[in-house]
Amino acid sequence: MKTPKWGYQFLQYFLRLWLPLVLLLVVVLWILFRTQADAALAILQANERQSIQMGKRSIDAALxxxxxxxxxxxEHSSLQHWLDTHDSEAKSRLAHDFLAFAKRRPHYDQIRFLDEHGYERVRINFHDGHSFIELASLQDLSESPYVRNTLALDEKAVLISPFDLNIEQGVIEEPISPTIRFSAPVFGDDGQKRGLVVLNYQGYRLLNRLRAISEQSLGSLWLLNAAGYWLLGPDPGTEWGFMYQDRQAVRFEREFGEEIWSAIMQGPQLGQWEHEKGLFTYSKISPAEAQNNVNAEEERWVLISYVPPSVIAASTAENERNLVIAFIGLTFVLALVSGIIAYYIVRRRQAEAAVRASEIRFRGLLESAPDGIVIVDQRGVITLVNSQTEQWFGYxxxxxxxxxxxxxxxxxxxxxxxxxxDRYAGKPATRPMGAGLELFGRRKDGSEFPVEISLSPLQTxxxxxxxxxxxxxxxxxxxxxxxxxxxxxxxxLVNNLPVGVYRNKPDEKGxxxxxNQAMVDIFEAESAEQLLTHHFRESYCDLAERNRFIGKVLHDGYVKGEEVRLKTLKGREFYAALSAVMKKNESGGIYFDGILEDISMRxxxxxxxxxxxxxxxxxSKELETINRELEAFSYSVSHDLRAPLRAMDGFSRTLLDEYADHFDEKGRDRLRRIRAAAQRMGALIDDLLKLSRVSRTEIKREEVDLTQMANEVLQILQQDDPARTVCIQIQSGLMAYGDARLLRVVMDNLLGNAWKFTxxxxxxxxxxxxxxxxxxxxxxxxxxxxxxxxAYADKLFGAFQRLHDAAEFPGTxxxxxxxxxxxxKxxxxxxxxxxxxxxxxFYFILDEKESA
Known part of the structure; x- marks a missing residue:
């Protein structure tokens, strides 16, 4: 009787207990399943957001x-020094300073300085792990867009070029070399634009950082440009599509659809979107917005972490199988509690593993930071440091x-x-430490070095x-x-200049x-302070000159060497040469920078x-009058004296020819002497006129062949005296630079004398x-x-000086x-x-300077 009842009750109670327990178990397991799935997805989403944030921080830190x-x-001092001096030693020092910088920062393929015309003046190349100064192949890059765009920037601004591949001579360099160019305009001390500095950053370093972050997460970390082309993609074949003709269609929107790409581009800067095609976590990066004074030429990047549906499903599939097994086991062997406990132990361990992985990623980011990071508690005890801190402080x-x-x-x-x-612990806030103060750190060896410190509190x-x-x-x-x-x-240098250097306002008072000190001396002031209180307007002797000077500077921007009359503070007037250039201060006010030179002595x-x-x-007019009188006298000598001489010679020859038999030998000798004297007088007149013409003749220089000229002169002498035999040697190729007519006079006289005296x-x-x-x-x-x-050589070149008997060697x-x-001459x-x-x-030389 008891068995069936007991069995029925047992069955009833069992069913009453078991069914609700089963139902409760189903409900609990279903809730647990959804909770686990949501938790897994939340962890996955958090991890992907953390990966995106780590990637963005890496990019921001690198930029x-x-x-x-x-x-x-x-703003490097060596560069400014070379721009001021332009000497080769300063340029060499600049190149070696850039080389030393490149060795400390080996992540640049090139460091270059281009002048304001776009021509490379200094270039540091990085090749095979070594930096070196390039001297042979400096280029003219004036037509490059980034050169023109950089030169259009203001001071302390930086231009970031698009992230692309390096191209040499129109061909993509192989193996590929991702490159970002950072260029900044260079201004001289005078505020004038003098060129630009260009740094070619090895972009693969940034991409490798993102790959390292991607390896620590379930998703794939990608970097795309604003057009949807992969810079860092699923595989190398999808990357840099905009650089290759055959990859133009390989874009994000073609692979995942226009809807997803539009949602990303139109969404917030940092977002996450779950879609049937997977989980997309993204961050839009604008270099120009991330950095101050940066022009990025509309460059935009999108950092995307993608988790495909299969990975999301795989993260929950194991949980689903475990719950099915747990449900079956708990139903038959009352293992509900043990299974739940075991399951939560596994889940707890999984959560701990996720926390440890997150801590490892945090540690990696901490260790890769370029600055020293020290975390202390409220008692000032160090709880955490990174490797950069160890390196800087030596501990x-x-x-x-x-x-x-x-x-x-x-x-x-x-x-x-x-x-x-202690005061900071009472009111913690994120701020720089010791603003406006000089802060120093102490190394293990006791040495000190200057530091900047930023503080950030965190309540835990x-x-x-x-x-x-x-x-x-x-x-x-x-x-x-x-x-x-x-x-x-x-x-x-300015204070030691011998000329006055000033800056003043072009207003009513001036x-x-x-x-500088020279201005104080020029204006006879007692001190620079006295001169600074003096109104420059009062120093002009004529205010109209001041108004014209200011008007020229305002119209042209500068004036150089304007001569004006000024007076010192003691009233002494003097002439001055004023130069000025117009400039504007930060508030837009106009002022003049200039130089003043006392030119009274000049x-x-x-x-x-x-x-x-x-x-x-x-x-000169008097000399011209005298020359005209001399020319008149020469004409008179030539014309008036020759007539009686010709008469004397003619009548004497007539007497000798027609009446010779009426004279004895002595008379005929006297007539011959008369004729000889008249002819000699004519020769003297001719030679004097030649000498006079030589003095007045203007030289017309040209190349003269002295060899040919000497041959012509000696040929004439030989024709006039054919009975003589003379050995003649004339060097070939004798060329001179002078007046051909006058040099013919030289050769006629020298060769005529040589012919006569031999x-x-x-x-x-x-x-x-x-x-x-x-x-x-x-x-x-x-x-x-x-x-x-x-002994008589000093008389040789005198007029009418003879060293031989005229009867034996005739001449004037x-x-x-x-x-x-x-x-x-x-x-x-x-x-x-x-x-x-x-x-x-006889030796003679001609003027070598004229010949040259």
Whole structure:
């Protein structure tokens, strides 16, 4: 009786208990399944968002460093020094400074400086792991768009080029070299644009960082440009489609649809969208918005993390199978509690594994940061540091963890730092530490270095944690010190200039803003302060000159060397040369920078020179009158004296011819003497006229063949005296630069003398040639005739001077004077070397400067 009842009750209670439990189990397992699926999806979504954020921070950090590098090089002191001096030593120092920078930053393929015309002046190349200075193949890049766009930027601005592949001579470089160019305009100390600095960043480094982040997540991390082309894609065959003709159709919207791409591009900057085609997490990146003073030429990137549906399904499939097994087991063996406990243990371990993976990613990001990062608790105890902190401070991680932050602070600041830290713990806020103060870090060896520190608080379950981001600014401080020294040298140079340097306003008063010491001396002021309170308007002797000067500067932008009359503070008037250039300050106000030079002495010298010129012009007119009188006298000598001489000669010849038998021998001798004297007088008149014409003749220089000229002269002499036999040697190729007519006079006289004075030589010889003496070409005419005593050489070139008997060697004694006059007129010299009965050599040179 009990068995059926017990069995029925058992069955009833079992069913009452089991059915609700089964139903409850179904409900619990269903809720658990959905919770697990949602949790898995939430974790997946959080991980993908974290990957996107890590990728964006990596890009932003890289862009910040690269933009800073471009601005740093654009303001580099070596570059500014070379722009000021333009000497080769400064350029060499600039190239080596760029090379040293490239070795410290090996992530640039090229570092270049181009002048304002777009021509490369300095280029550092990186090849096979080494940086070197390129000297041979500097290029003209004036037509490159990024050069023109960079030169259009303002000071302290940076242009970021599109992210693309490097192209050499119109062909994509293989293996491919992803490149981003960072360029900044370079301004001189005068505010003028002097060129640009260009850095070719090795883009694969940025892509490798994104690949490393992608490897730590379930999704694939992609980087696309605004047109939807992959820069970093699913595989190399999908990347850089806009660079290859055969990949133009390989775009994101073609692969996943216009709807997804439009949702991403029209959505917020950071977003996540689950679609039947997968999970899309994205962040839109604009370099121009991420960095100050950056022009990115409309460059936009999209960072996308993609998880396909199969991966999402795989993350929940295992949970679904586990729940089915658990449901079956709990139904038959009352293992509901154990299964649930076991399941939650597994889930907890999975969650712990996810946390550990997240911590590893966080640690990787922390270690890859370019700055030192130190996290301390509210007691100032160090709880975490990165490798950059170890490197900068020289401590190991174990030596820092658990110790107070004051360990990294110089001893003289430690006591004060404790108070500052306590105040900060009371009112924590994100801010830079010690704004406006000089902060220093202390290394393990006791040395100090300047730093910048940013503080960021974080409230946790364990209390307040403060993250300190520390940056070593030694290089920047050194650059600032170098800049300060350059400015000191510049001010020293300006103050030591012998001319006045000023800055003033072109307003009604014209008050000086800055002056150098020379301005104080020129205006006879007691001090620079006195001159700065003086109104420049009051220094003009004529206010109209001031108005014209200001009008020219405002119209043309500058004026150079305008001469005005000014007066000093003591009332002394003087002439000044004013130069000025118009400039504008930050608020748009106009001021003049200029130079003032006291030219009173120069004006006085110009007045004296003008008076001297007037006297010279009067003297020149007198000389012209005298020359005209001399020409009239020469004409009179030529015309009036020749007539009686011809009459004397003619009548004497008539007497000899027709009445010779009426005279005895003595009478005929007297008539012959009369004729000879008249002919000699005519020859003297001819030679004097030749000498006069030589003095007045203007030289017309040209190339003259002296070899040909000497041959012509000697040929005529041979024809006039065919009975003589003379050995003649004329060097070939004798070329001179001078007046052909006057040089013919020289050759006629010198060769005529050589012909005449070798008349009694047994084997007469005449030689014409040239030789090199003291680096000059010396021409000579040599003979072996009668010669002369060198004791009388000073009389050789005088008019009417003769060293031989006129009866034996006829002549007027004017020929050599004429030769000397011709040579001197050519700016040359003539001399002779001789010995009695051993021949004579005449040497002459022409002006080499005129010849050149």
């Amino acid at each position: 910040s460093v690269l933009v800073g590098d471009a601005l740093y090089l654009a 190991t991680r174990d030596e820092l963890l658990g110790n107070h932050i004051e360990q990294l602070i110089p001893e003289r600041f430690r006591s004060g730092h404790v108070k500052v830290r 379950d364990q209390g307040l944690l403060v993250t300190s981001i520390i940056r070593d600014i030694t290089s920047r401080k050194q650059a600032e010190e170098m800049q300060r020294q350059v400015e000191m040298r510049y001010h020293g 008050q000086f803003l800055e002056v 004006k006085e010298s110009e007045h004296k020179i003008q008076q001297l010129n007037e006297r010279l012009q009067a003297r 008349a009694h030589a047994q084997a007469a010889s005449i030689e014409v040639g040239e030789e090199l003496k003291g680096g000059q070409i010396v021409y000579f005419v040599r003979d072996n005739g009668i010669g002369f005593d060198m 004694g004017i020929g050599l004077a004429t030769v000397q006059r011709v040579i001197h 050519h700016g040359g010299q003539i001399w002779a070397e001789s010995a009695v009965n051993q021949g004579t050599t």
